Amino acid sequence: MKLSGKVAIVTGAASGMGKAIAERFAQEGAKVVASDLNAEGVQAVVRGIEAKGGTAIAAAANVAKEEDVRNLVDTAVSTYGTVDILINNAGIMDNFVPAAEITDELWERVFAVNTTGPMRTTRKVLPIFIEKKSGAIVNIASIGGLQGSRAGAAYTASKHAVIGFTKNVGFQYAEYGIRCNAIAPGGVNTNIGTTMNNPSQFGMGKAMSGASNNPRAGEPEEIAAVALFLASDDASFVNGAVVTADAGWTAY
Numbered sequence: 001m002k003l004s005g006k007v008a009i010v011t012g013a014a015s016g017m018g019k020a021i022a023e024r025f026a027q028e029g030a031k032v033v034a035s036d037l038n039a040e041g042v043q044a045v046v047r048g049i050e051a052k053g054g055t056a057i058a059a060a061a062n063v064a065k066e067e068d069v070r071n072l073v074d075t076a077v078s079t080y081g082t083v084d085i086l087i088n089n090a091g092i093m094d095n096f097v098p099a100a101e102i103t104d105e106l107w108e109r110v111f112a113v114n115t116t117g118p119m120r121t122t123r124k125v126l127p128i129f130i131e132k133k134s135g136a137i138v139n140i141a142s143i144g145g146l147q148g149s150r151a152g153a154a155y156t157a158s159k160h161a162v163i164g165f166t167k168n169v170g171f172q173y174a175e176y177g178i179r180c181n182a183i184a185p186g187g188v189n190t191n192i193g194t195t196m197n198n199p200s201q202f203g204m205g206k207a208m209s210g211a212s213n214n215p216r217a218g219e220p221e222e223i224a225a226v227a228l229f230l231a232s233d234d235a236s237f238v239n240g241a242v243v244t245a246d247a248g249w250t251a252y
Contacts, residue, residue, distance in 0.1 A: 002232040004029030007080040009072065011063055011121065012090030014041030016190030017140060020220035021087055021227045026054030028228060030085065033076040035059045037090075063090045063117030064109075073124040082132070085231045086125050088118035088162075089140040092195040094152040096203035107154045114158035115165070122169060122180070129178045136231045137180040139166050140223070141242065143250050146184050150210075152203045159184075163242055170240030179239040181230045186246025187211075188218040215247040 008025045012018035014036035022034045026049040034049075036042035039060035049056040059075050061068040076083050094110045097103075118139050129135030144150035145159030163182055170180035226245050229235050244250060 001029035002228060002234065003085070006030045006084040006231075007033070007076060007082055008085035008087065008231065009033045009035060009076055009083055009121070009125070010087040010089060011035045011061070011072075011117070012140075013045055014038040016192060017185070017188060017220045017223045017227075018087070018089040019045050020224040021089060022056065023049060023054075024221070024224040024228055025085070025087075025231070026056055027052070028232075030055075031080045032056040033059055033072070033079070033083075035061045035063075035072050035090075037062045063088075063121065064112035066120055069117070069120040069124055073121065073128075077128070083125050083128050084135060086121055086135070086137045087140070087227060087231070088121055088137070090117055091140065091142075091192065092155075093192055094155040095196050095199045096207050097152040097154065097200045098203040098206070099153040101200055101203070102153050110154040111158050111161075114155065115161045118162060119165060122165075126169075126173065126178070130173070130176050133177040135176075135178045136235075137166075137169065137178070138227050138230045139163075139180070139182040140227075141166070141182040141184045143184050143186050143244065143246050145182075146242070146244065147250060149207050151207055152200065166242065167240045174239055179230075179235070181235070181238055181240065182242045183223060183226050183230070184242050184244045184246070185218060185223050186244075186249040187214055188220060188223060190220055210249075213252050214249045218245065218247060 013034035166182040
């Protein structure tokens with residue numbers, strides 16, 4: 001039980017990687033606060049965790065809204081007394097829109113969820129972590145945050161920003177016993193594609209130009225295993241790092 005007694009917030013927990021992380025953390029003894037914009041979906045995840053003997057609550061939240069983020073963390077503290085682990089998983093795609101076609105509205109919406117959301121949740125939990133001199137943050141980035149064209153311009157920039165933010169927080173708060181790391185998944189079988197509609201043919205063609213080199217798609221449970229390592233004491237000396245989990249896709 002690597003997370004026994006720990007309280008973990010997981011955003012985007014109604015499906016995909018977030019669901020797998022919430023379930024795995026509960027199996028490892030964590031008290032999970034599963035959050036998602038999809039209230040019904042995240043409640044179903046919590047019921048599944050409880051059916052297997054785990055401890056979890058559902059918290060409907062849109063990480064693009066400051067009030068929702070505050071309520072999410074406050075709910076975790078009022079229910080379980082503290083927060084020990086934050087998993088910033090919620091994210092959306094950008095229809096592969098290239099720079100020449102992007103609108104302000106799309107840019108701002110993608111950044112609001114993918115980048116500003118993790119900043120706000122991190123900002124809210126840091127005083128808790130600083131006071132107790134411990135805490136672990138894991139941001140779900142992407143190989144799109146390491147390379148230039150695995151998605152559209154907004155998604156690519158938003159995930160590069162998440163990686164920079166991860167390193168900044170990891171270094172600046174290390175003396176407080178706080179660790180902040182990121183995972184950069186490659187192609188994973190999730191439903192994030194449902195956040196796209198009418199993708200740009202030009203942008204998608206450019207982004208998919210290297211897809212033939214992808215050895216295979218991953219499963220959400222494989223990313224959950226990496227998140228478990230980074231959130232646990234097994235990773236006590238890992239901080240400000242980005243773990244690439246892509247079956248070797250970006251190694252060529």
